[in-house]
Amino acid sequence: MSKIKELKERVWRCNQELPLLGLVIRSFGNVSGIDRQEGLVAIKPSGVVYRDLKIHDIVIVDLDNRVVEGKLRPSSDTKTHTLLYRNFPDIGGVVHTHSTYAVAWAQAMKPIPILGTTHADLLAEDVPCTKAMSDNMIKGDYEEETGNQILASFVKRSYKEVPMVLVACHGPFTWGESPEKALYHSQMLEELAKMASLTLQINPSVPRLKKSLIEKHFSRKHGPDAYYGQE
Secondary structure, three states, rough: OOOHHHHHHHHHHHHHHHHHHOOOOOOEEEEEEEEOOOEEEEEEEEEHHHHOHHHHHEEEEEOEEEOOOOOOOOOOHHHHHHHHHHHHOOOOEEOOOHHHHHHHHHOOOOOOOOHHHHHHHHOOEOOOOOOOOHHHHHOOHHHHHHHHHHHHHOOOOOOOOEEEEEEOEEEEEEEEEEEHHHHHHHHHHHHHHHHHHHHHHHHOOOOOOOHHHHHHHHHHHOOOOOOOOOO
């Protein structure tokens, strides 16, 4: 099996997981993956309902958004994906969804606060939210500007330590070293958004998780002193 064919199958499988995990409805959302050696990206075609999606429908584009393989038009979010691949050199997969709770936070234009240890197991800070797009950006190359809004939120933070973001008024994007890992981050982001929403309903004045617990839980799973799981 060729590397590109294998990549298409993996991306197709991850796209099929989106509705099963409750992260999308109808044709909303997309997963992509990249072959770094070839500089080629496999991504869901635009507007295709997941139940109808076939492996051969997955579109291959280069990092300049030119279609290399496929009869269908690639996702309308392709330019956002390729911009992230060009600027985040260690990622191998990107996911965009319209999952309910994460979108609610994005529509509120608020970062998801770190309130508990489940959040701290994944990242040691709030899930960031971009600034709202200007009218000029909206009227320009919208999908490219969506990526630029994400990049602006990572000027002073690590895309490796924070593999997720909310695009204000729009929804979540996640990434990882593979399409599968990006999908995992998408699922976990929705859970963090849901937990934070419910927590703030129960206690609107709940404090942010204290620093010692953040550092303990994050370091258990990440970095040189991590000891969670099996070697």
